Amino acid sequence: MNRATALKIFPAPATSLLLLLVWLLLNNSVSVGHLILGSVLAFVIPLLTEPFRDEHAFVNKPLLALKQLLTVLYDIITANVQVAILILGPNKKLRPAFVKVPLDMTEALPITLLASTVSLTPGTVSAEVYPVTENHIDNANLEQKYLLIHVLDLKNENELIQEIKQRYEAPLKEIFQC
Structure with missing residues (x-):
């Protein structure tokens, strides 16, 4: 899988990781159910919000x-x-x-x-x-x-x-x- 394909599947990998981490912290659990649901949310939310993302808004420092x-x-x-x-x-x-x-x-x-x-x-x-x-x-x-x-x-x-x-x-x- 090349980088362009990976970015289409995971348009914001850092955001996905952060969403999964926040989900697990909010639920105070690392059970299999929470890992699966958190992973699904971490995958779906960045895909759904991709059209609203401003590609020019990038933190350079x-x-x-x-x-x-x-x-x-x-x-x-x-x-x-x-x-x-x-x-x-x-x-x-x-x-x-x-x-x-x-x-x-x-x-x-x-x-x-x-x-x-x-x-x-x-x-x-x-x-x-x-x-x-x-x-x-x-x-x-x-x-x-x-x-x-x-x-x-x-x-x-x-x-x-x-x-x-x-x-x-x-x-x-x-x-x-x-």
């Missing part, structure tokens, strides 16, 4: 992706503490605002991951990703994408934009090389 995941987890924990302090303090200190962050990325998956990361971090919520057409000197229409974020307590808009771009967008851009 898995170690950087792991580092980014750890960074996001750290930020979630620290933001929880910061939001708790803000909520327990006097509400008149809160400065809620919407911030428009210009994006350098154009691919859907990295933008979705950025919006999700912002929403997972307490105190911020992604409200919308939208394009704005700009006319340039050479009359070419370039589509600039923005991420609209609601912030619970905005101290400095430019610092927030730079932090999101450096801490989240730049690594995602490098991970997906877009």
Whole structure:
């Protein structure tokens, strides 16, 4: 069996293996029945979801992706503490605002991951990703994408934009090389 045939039968072997492992862990059993059912699910689910897979969405730097995941987890924990302090303090200190962050990325998956990361971090919520057409000197229409974020307590808009771009967008851009 050549590689092309194997990929048609198992379009995502790592996903199949992960599905089987998760099935066995969720059932807390490695009995023959669970092995067979888990194997069937691990075989069928990737085949059924193949048409929805984006072939351009490929993680080029898995170690950087792991580092980014750890960074996001750290930020979630620290933001929880910061939001708790803000909520327990006097509400008149809160400065809620919407911030428009210009994006350098154009691919859907990295933008979705950025919006999700912002929403997972307490105190911020992604409200919308939208394009704005700009006319340039050479009359070419370039589509600039923005991420609209609601912030619970905005101290400095430019610092927030730079932090999101450096801490989240730049690594995602490098991970997906877009």
